[in-house]
Amino acid sequence: MHDIRETVREVLYAILPITIVVFILQFTIIWLPFAVFAQFLIGLAMVTIGLMLFLIGVQVGLLPVGEMIGSALPRTGKPWLVIFFGFILGFVVTVAEPDVRVLAxxxxxxxxxxxxxxxxxxxxxxxxxxxxxFAMLRIILNFSITYLLVGGYALVFGLAAFTPAYFVPLSFDAGGVTTGPMTVPFILALGVGVASVLRGKSASTDGFGLVALASIGPILAVMALGVIYG
Structure with a gap:
């Protein structure tokens, strides 16, 4: 119950600033038609309720399940399974990401x-x-995330030279929208679960950094799409 109250409070604090700004603009400068402003109020109520339910669902379902899956996979003793299911889960969670749908x-x-x-x-x-x-492979082999980040962004800037200009900003937007409310909780929980089993709770911080790595992938993929279309 405490977690639910805390979630409701967080959502209200998140929604309140934009609500205040829109109200100030409405009654001082822009004066939207009543029908449009009424749609904003209805949408605001729906977003507030939906965000509350979504965050509660993340805490109740996504985070525990992600960490359980991450903890179970290394116990199979088959590293390729960890990498394979990391790939599969990364794909299906991104397909379900609402931010990606909006951009698309x-x-x-x-x-x-x-x-x-x-x-x-x-x-x-x-x-x-x-x-x-690749992030799962990094956790298994226990090498620094710096190599993947430097190598990944080197590929990004190298490929940008061959990508049509209008695809470059789109690719970086694609990297940004993957850090949304669906992908981030699940991928982070998965990484922490894998790292905590492979090297103990003291090394669970190795599970972090997955979101930074995951955001490189869409940039490269969309740039490659631009090269094909170009």
Whole structure:
């Protein structure tokens, strides 16, 4: 019950600033039509309730299940299973990420359907999946995350030289939207679960950094898509 009250309080604190700003603008400068402002209020109520339910669901279901899966996989004694299911989970969680869907719909609309929303969603998901697999490999082999970060961003800036200009900002946006409310809790919990089994609770911090790695994958994947389309 305490966790629920805390979640409700966090959501209200998150929603309140933008609500105040919109109210100030509405009654001082912009004066939106009543129908549009009423839609904003209805949407605000739906977002507030939905965000409360979503965060409660993350705490009740996603985080515990992600950590349990991460703890169970290394116990099989098969490192390839950890990497394989890291890849699969990275893909399916990204496909379910609402932020990715929003970006894909915007790109589909702006491009007139030339870059379909499903193509972009699956491209971004594939990029995340590959780098989550690399992240699992890093935890297994216990080498520094610096190598993957430096190597990944070196590839990003190298590939940017061959990518059409309009795909470069899109690719970085694709990397940003993967750090959303669906992907982050599950991937972090998965990494912490794997690291805590392989090297004990004292080394569970090795499970962090997965989100940073996962955000490189979509950038490279969308740039590669741009090279193909270009």
């Amino acid at each position: 719909m915007q790109v589909d609309m702006v491009s007139g359907g030339e870059i379909s929303k499903n193509l972009l969603v699956y491209t971004v998901a594939l990029g995340v999946a590959i780098f989550v697999g």
